[in-house]
């Protein structure tokens with residue numbers, strides 16, 4: 001399966017997955033135009049749409065795509081998403097014929113209450129839950145929910161390619177380096193990210209193993225994160241450390 005990030009809107013990626021026979025699936029099409037352009041340029045036939053959550057920058061292109069393509073739309077059970085043919089929830093399996101693909105649905109509440117992720121074919125389609133070196137804002141869920149969601153994603157195989165829905169990597173990395181300044185894997189990754197962004201190239205997908213080594217939100221038990229938390233006056237458990245990380249990132253402007 002080919003895995004292609006399509007830049008869309010301000011800083012979104014719509015993920016396009018396609019096989020060698022020209023069948024494609026798109027994930028979170030916030031805008032139909034870049035999808036139509038990519039399908040035409042690559043000679044692909046759209047086979048399905050997958051949605052992770054209800055935010056407009058993830059679903060805004062669905063109506064436009066459905067006016068030209070009669071395809072199934074998989075989405076979480078949330079009435080804020082109007083157009084869906086298949087409602088899926090935690091533990092469901094999405095099986096597609098063209099492209100031939102199989103994804104497990106993982107409920108990941110936190111950014112929104114009904115957010116889901118799709119894992120399969122060597123990739124993780126995680127919407128706004130896991131970002132490279134960061135995670136989504138807690139608009140509807142609690143820190144405990146989000147940490148539990150991230151724990152489930154972090155338990156996938158390390159060679160899984162993480163397909164995040166925004167290009168937030170460079171800013172996330174700058175924040176991460178304030179938390180774990182001695183993390184060499186993080187410094188290496190941030191160096192690579194700077195070079196990619198200097199050429200306006202995507203920093204994604206990224207392996208889950210790299211995230212486990214560099215993302216402070218997956219590293220609440222690391223010595224540096226624990227030490228940072230103590231300096232913030234937090235001597236609680238990893239949920240408290242996660243909540244402090246998220247609250248500090250919310251106001252980080254570096």
Ligand SMILES: [Zn+2]
Pocket residue numbers: 053055111128
């Ligand atoms: Zn969102």
